[in-house]
Amino acid sequence: MNWIKRHIPLLTTITALSMIALGILASEPAVMWRKAVNICLSCIGIG
Amino acid sequence: MERLRRRIQIAASILGNSYWLFFWRSPIYQGALKKLCFPGLNCYSCPAAVTSCPLGALQNALASARFSISAGQVQVGLYVAGLIALIGSVAGRAPCGWLCPFGLIQELVAKLPVNKRELWRPLRWLRFAMLAVMVVALPLLIVDAAGYGQTWFCKFVCPAGTLEAGIPLLALLPDLRGMVGLLFAWKLFLLVMIAVGCIFITRFFCRAICPLGALFGSFNRVSWLRLEFKERNCVRCRACYTVCPVDLSFFDGRDDINSTSCIRCLRCFAACPASAVCVHFGPGSPDGGEEIVGVCPASKLKGRGVVR
Structure with missing residues (x-):
């Protein structure tokens, strides 16, 4: 328990990296890219 | 800075x-x-x-x-x-x-x-x-x-x-x-x-x-980069509060130095004349007693980069 308490920053980073890895496995970067390369008119208050 | x-x-x-x-x-x-x-x-x-x-x-x-x-x-x-x-x-x-x-x-x-x-x-x-x-x-x-x-x-x-x-x-x-x-x-x-x-x-x-x-800001208390307020060094000059762009008042205990509002601009660190504000960077928690690498204005002046 003490070890976990002392290494919370490291564990948070490992959790973040795991989430990124799972996201990559689910092809999420490609989905994000598809949204980001088109102008989102409603997002910026036009249309 | x-x-x-x-x-x-x-x-x-x-x-x-x-x-x-x-x-x-x-x-x-x-x-x-x-x-x-x-x-x-x-x-x-x-x-x-x-x-x-x-x-x-x-x-x-x-x-x-x-x-x-x-x-x-x-x-x-x-x-x-x-x-x-x-x-x-x-x-x-x-x-x-x-x-x-x-x-x-x-x-x-x-x-x-x-x-x-x-x-x-x-x-x-x-x-x-x-x-x-x-x-x-x-x-x-x-x-x-x-x-x-x-x-x-x-x-x-x-x-x-x-x-x-x-x-x-x-x-x-x-x-x-x-x-x-x-x-x-x-x-x-x-x-x-x-x-x-x-x-x-x-x-x-x-x-x-x-x-x-x-x-x-939710990560401020658990991030590798953290600030530490050394109360015993503080001379209550309010320099940190005066320069803080988000009006954090940690010298009097009103706010936590690692508050979710802190944007880590390090103005308090640069302004403190008494080495009461330290910057830490490391994967361990400062509360856990583990030695981590950090920088204090005083230790910097002495050519040391480690806070113990």
Whole structure:
């Protein structure tokens, strides 16, 4: 328990990296890219 | 220190918006870098932006999560949430103070010679409400017949989108001008109100409204980069409070030095004459008794870089 308490920053980073890895496995970067390369008119208050 | 921070802010803003071919080619960058998030509020519909906005990407992921699940996929935003968590876990809210282009704009607006006021303290919670409601709950819960939600914060609130994308795109693409309606008028009004707020209250948007700041700030207590207040060294000169852009008052115990509001600008560290503010960077917790590498003004003067 003490070890976990002392290494919370490291564990948070490992959790973040795991989430990124799972996201990559689910092809999420490609989905994000598809949204980001088109102008989102409603997002910026036009249309 | 302040000069270095300003240079880094300017360099980050230029790097994050370095697609200058929008005049001649596509009005928006379409390269592979948009698979990455900028560590700050920087609209990805901005013609010059080369990366994605973490907040916009998160909303888009949540807005399409229900459709994705119903289609048998598991694209629920883990990637973008992981990127945000990675930045937060290493640097906490430091990107707000050192990299965010909209933060830089607010600091430049605040240079207008007007007597500054303090933010009404309960307003500091508004950014968490924005995060919970506009960024997470509404995109996830209110969906159309196909199962898609909307990017509520971008659409109805985000002043960075209006300034960095809406206005430039209207200037660049005349065809869009006919589509301008009440929504854009509302967003323009909000942008002006926030700009006025930033004249009187430094970093008004960061402190009261920004959901990305709320997200990064949640990591301030557990990030690799942390501040430490050594009370026994403090001489109560109030230098830290005087220079703090978010009015944190940790010298008298009113606030925590690693508060979710702290943008890690390190002005307090540079201003403290008594080595009462220390910067730590390491994967361990300072409360756990483990030795971590850090810097104190006094130890720096003595040529040492380790706080024990």
